[in-house]
Amino acid sequence: MPQKQQKSSRKRVRFFICFVLFAAVIAGVTLKLKTSDIALPAVMMFKDTGGKFQQFFFIPFSRIKTLYKSYANLRTAKEENEVLRARLAQLQNEISGYREALIENRRLRQLLDVKKQQEGYKTVLANVIGCDISPWRAVVVIDKGKIDGLAADMPVLSQAGVIGRVIEVGMSCSRVMLVTDFQSRIAAIIQRNRARGLLTGQGREGCSLEYVEKGVDVESGDIVITSGLDAVFPKGLLLGEVVSVKASDHSNLFQDIKVRPFSDASRVEEVLVLLTVFPEEAKKKSSPAK
Numbered sequence: 001m002p003q004k005q006q007k008s009s010r011k012r013v014r015f016f017i018c019f020v021l022f023a024a025v026i027a028g029v030t031l032k033l034k035t036s037d038i039a040l041p042a043v044m045m046f047k048d049t050g051g052k053f054q055q056f057f058f059i060p061f062s063r064i065k066t067l068y069k070s071y072a073n074l075r076t077a078k079e080e081n082e083v084l085r086a087r088l089a090q091l092q093n094e095i096s097g098y099r100e101a102l103i104e105n106r107r108l109r110q111l112l113d114v115k116k117q118q119e120g121y122k123t124v125l126a127n128v129i130g131c132d133i134s135p136w137r138a139v140v141v142i143d144k145g146k147i148d149g150l151a152a153d154m155p156v157l158s159q160a161g162v163i164g165r166v167i168e169v170g171m172s173c174s175r176v177m178l179v180t181d182f183q184s185r186i187a188a189i190i191q192r193n194r195a196r197g198l199l200t201g202q203g204r205e206g207c208s209l210e211y212v213e214k215g216v217d218v219e220s221g222d223i224v225i226t227s228g229l230d231a232v233f234p235k236g237l238l239l240g241e242v243v244s245v246k247a248s249d250h251s252n253l254f255q256d257i258k259v260r261p262f263s264d265a266s267r268v269e270e271v272l273v274l275l276t277v278f279p280e281e282a283k284k285k286s287s288p289a290k
Contacts, residue, residue, distance in 0.1 A: 107159060111272050114157055118234070122275040124148050126156075128268055129173065135203055138164075138178035140265060144273065145170045153232050155274045160262035161238030162186070162226065163271060178265050179207055179239065187230035188239055190216075191223040199224060199239055199259060207240060209257040216255070218245045224259050234274070238262050 115123050126148075130141030144150055146169055154166045156176045164184065168175040177184055184201035188209060195216045197209040209224060222242040228235030240259040248256040 107270055111157075111159055111270060114159060114272055118157075118272075118274060121234070122149070124150065124273045124275060126174075126271050126273055128271060131265070136182065138181040138184075138201065138203065138265065139167070140164075140176050140178065140268075142174050142176055142271060142273070143172070145172045145174050147171055149275050150174050150273060151275075155233045155237070157237065157272045157274070158263040158268045158270075160264070161240075162233060162261075163263040163265060163268060165232060166273065176271070179261050179263070180204070180265070185230075186233060186239065187227045188224050189227040190218060190242070191225050192219075193217055193222075196227060196229075197224075197257070202258075205258070206243075207259040207261055209242070209259050210254065212255050212257055213253060214247065214255055218242060218255060218257055220244060 111125065124144050126142035126144040128140050129143045132139045132141075142156075150166055150169050152166055152169055155162065156164050156166060162179060164176045164178040164181070166174050167177045179186060179199065179201055180203060181201040182203055184199075184207075186199040187196075188199040189196050190209075190212075193216070195212055195218065197212040199207050200210055202208050209218075212218060220242055224239045224242065226233040226235055226237040226239060240261040242257055243260045244256075244258040246256050248254050
């Protein structure tokens with residue numbers, strides 16, 4: 001095999017030398033006869049031969065060079081694309097973080113407005129960390145407890161209004177019964193006509209306003225608020241909106257009133273807990289005994 005390769009290389013060298021000599025002869029003849037018409041065919045033959053030689057040797061190399069450049073450009077574009085993709089993912093994460101911060105800031109501002117409305121009450125901001133909204137129970141867990149001053153039966157508010165009350169208190173977390181729980185009972189009134197009733201939880205169906213007599217004017221869209229008569233919730237807190245009114249199937253005295261709570265527990269992330277008792281009771285406890 002090495003001998004065959006050496007013979008092939010020698011043949012190529014001889015061919016190249018012959019070609020160079022042939023070209024030199026043609027060039028010399030052309031220079032001598034350049035003023036004569038006889039040299040024209042020789043010049044044309046030399047040009048054709050040189051052109052064929054260039055095509056044979058240089059065109060493949062040119063194509064290889066172009067292909068290599070295309071591959072290099074493609075590789076560069078791929079690398080740049082990967083860098084841009086990584087940068088895009090990073091920017092998307094940053095935008096998501098900014099959006100979350102903006103939304104959280106908006107929720108906290110709304111809770112701050114609720115806090116300002118509760119003059120005379122100390123409040124604690126808590127995060128919802130657990131949820132047990134089953135067909136028969138509606139309870140959430142918050143990240144505040146006894147060390148934060150919480151106690152049972154303290155009202156719990158969201159940005160939209162009352163969400164429930166504290167039922168169990170641990171050292172650093174508490175359970176809150178939502179207004180939709182079947183065991184929930186809140187003294188309420190209709191804001192428009194001051195008709196009194198008892199807001200009871202109905203699970204996934206929302207709430208109902210019970211013990212409102214048939215003669216009382218109640219309409220869909222009426223706002224229901226706390227009456228303050230249960231010694232748990234201060235008066236005037238938003239509870240919900242009347243969505244339907246009809247005669248009760250179980251009683252001839254009262255109406256069947258369905259209420260949609262303003263607070264949606266499935267979307268609430270932060271809540272506000274009212275720590276103290278009513279201002280009137282606080283004054284009585286703080287005043288000296290006579």
